[in-house]
Amino acid sequence: GESVGLHLPTLSVQEGDNSIINCAYSNSASDYFIWYKQESGKGPQFIIDIRSNMDKRQGQRVTVLLNKTVKHLSLQIAATQPGDSAVYFCAEKKVRDFGNEKLTFGTGTRLTIIP
C-alpha cells in the first residue's frame, strides 16, 4: 500500500546552519512530492513540490531532491532561521481524474533551530 515515512522524528540545527530533512516513500506511482511546514496551532503550509519526473527543484532558501532509485526525498533549508522551527511533513500527491488530487502524508520531523 501507499506509505510515506520519515527517517528522524526530531532534528536540532544551529541558527545559520543548513538543515536536511529526509523522507522515504514506497509508492512509485505518485505524481508529485511535496513538503509542508506546520507550526504549532496552524494548518500545514506548502513549502515546495517536485514533479516525479524531476530530480531537483529550488526555491527561496529551500531545495528538494528526489532520488527515485532509492525512493528518497529530502528538503534542504539553507541558513536556517528561528522561524524555520516547525514540524515538516513530506507528502505524495496522486493526480486523479477531473483535477482531483489525493495527498498522503508522512509522520513528520520536528525541526528546532538553536539560537
Place this chain on the structure above:
Amino acid sequence: EAGVAQSPRYKIIEKRQSVAFWCNPISGHATLYWYQQILGQGPKLLIQFQNNGVVDDSQLPKDRFSAERLKGVDSTLKIQPAKLEDSAVYLCASSLVRGSGGAHEQFFGPGTRLTVL
C-alpha cells in the same frame, strides 16, 4: 486573500456526544478536503468534495462521521457519537480544480482541536 476559515478552534466533549465542525474555503476553490490529524501524525484524508459532490470518502468512518457541502461552498463535518479515539485536529483544506497542467496547492485552515473525554 482570505484563507480557509474553520470553527470552532477548540471543542471538548464527552464520549458518545455529537459534535460538528464548520469550514469556509477560499473563495473560488471548487475542491474541499477534510483531514484528521492525530497528535504526532500527519494529516489523513477523510473526505474530498468537488463542488457539492463527494469525490473520495473511502477513509471516512461512515458509521459515525458525516460531511456535507450543500451549496458547493461551506462544509460541515459531524461526528455522532464521538469516541475517545476521535480526539484529533480536524483540518479543512481547499484547492482550485486542476487545469491543463501542473499541480494545484492545497491551502489548509488552522484546524479544530477536538478532545473527547
